[in-house]
């Protein structure tokens with residue numbers, strides 16, 4: 001697992017959520033990037049758990065000013081792996097996260113070199129390093145472009 005966040009207090013790398021494991025700081029970590037990868041399959045959650053995890057991560061990401069999130073949800077044809085993808089796609093298509101997600105791009109519609117791929121890169125060049133995984137159009141991944149929440153809206 002790679003950490004793209006750093007603790008403000010002790011400077012150690014830490015995850016996006018929870019407290020710092022080194023010093024216990026509860027402050028928001030500093031982000032090294034405006035793009036993060038969220039693996040929803042980690043720990044083999046149920047589809048509902050994966051959806052809850054995404055809900056929490058989206059809230060945190062918008063607090064941190066993250067601009068894009070790459071979701072890894074897998075694409076199993078059957079079983080819980082496939083269920084996670086179904087539930088995530090369904091939630092996005094039914095605007096569950098429309099207050100935080102401005103655009104979403106399913107991997108299978110964003111194949112490397114396609115028009116959709118280039119449009120996405122123009123919008124957010126920092127995705128380039130991540131999109132190399134989309135060579136054939138990766139059905140196990142979805143890119144979310146997050147809505148910008150102004151400070152005034154949070155108060």
Ligand SMILES: [Zn+2]
Pocket residue numbers: 007008009010011012020021022023024025
């Ligand atoms: Zn710390």
